[in-house]
Amino acid sequence: MVNINTTMIWQLINFFVLLFLLKKFLYSPVKNMLEQRAAQINGDLDAAEAEKEKVEELKAEYEQKLRNARNEAQKIVDNAETRANKKAKDIISEAETKAENIKEKKLAEIEQAKKEAVSELRDSIADYTILATNKLIQEQLDKEKHQVMINQFIDGLDKEKLGELQ
């Protein structure tokens, strides 16, 4: 069962051949691959870090720009608002002035019309009084006739002019 012979040498040859070939086919390729991958990952990580820094910078820059733009926009809006308010105020005050003018003009016109109407009425009444007086004067009459005439006049007045006057 325990028999030392040339098999030991054969087995050692086996072992060293295997060692040599495995080194060529397994260990070296795998080691190279692992090293290559490590190098690539290192490179990628470095690149990613650099990229990240750049991005941070850009981000800060853009944020600054955005803040500026926002301020600018706010300024523009404020400006526009002030101007619009001023314009609106102007328009309102102008309109008010105009309305006031129109109102005054119309009131004056009404006043004028009233005056004219009153004077016209006064003239008409005067005319009628003169007419009535003329009729009275034209007919020299006694008291009874006088009475009859006045009544007639009034009747006539009623019939002819009452409608107009009313």
Added chain:
Amino acid sequence: MNPGPQIVFYLFGKDYLPITDTLMVGWLTVVIILILAKYLTSKMSIRPNGKQNVAEFIVELIHGQIEPMLPNEGWRFLPFIATIFIYIGFSNLISLIPGLASPTGDLNTTLGLALTVFLVVQYEGMREYGVWGYIKSFAEPVIFLLPINVIGELAKPISHSFRLFGNVVGGGIIITLVYQAAPALIPVPLHAWFGFFVGLIQALIFGMIAIAYISVAKS
């Protein structure tokens, strides 16, 4: 029943060149390992695929065993140690195929490997401390310990080789006995146990001890 290696034929008909079944299975093992290695490492890429992952896993696993005990020298010792792991592991596993004798069930194999480890250990010790410094280290801490230390050192390859040989042959004998006693029922799990678990564990132990010997010689 005659456990152990059987001589199949004599090379060139010479009595001193016997070719045993364990040696032939050893060749078969080498061929299988090489085919597997070639297959696993074909078309490697930075982004590993399935079989490349297996190759990387095996190499990194073994590297992970060496590196803690031999700091910064994992890759230097990897080919030697990994070949021990792989060759012994496959030699033990191949006995799972009925009719094939495990190459590690032959003392020639295990003693050969243990002696190689022994030579590597001596070389590494001398490389670390110089020839004289290494030899002197056997006389420490006191000169009386010199013979004991030398015997202890020489016993290493013996224990190293017989541990593996004994486990494999013992497992084989038990399986053979059980096959004769209960041919159909028990042998399958038992065979799996000795072939698979004991085989892999013994390969691991043999390799770890090799690492430990080198590590001790260097410290």
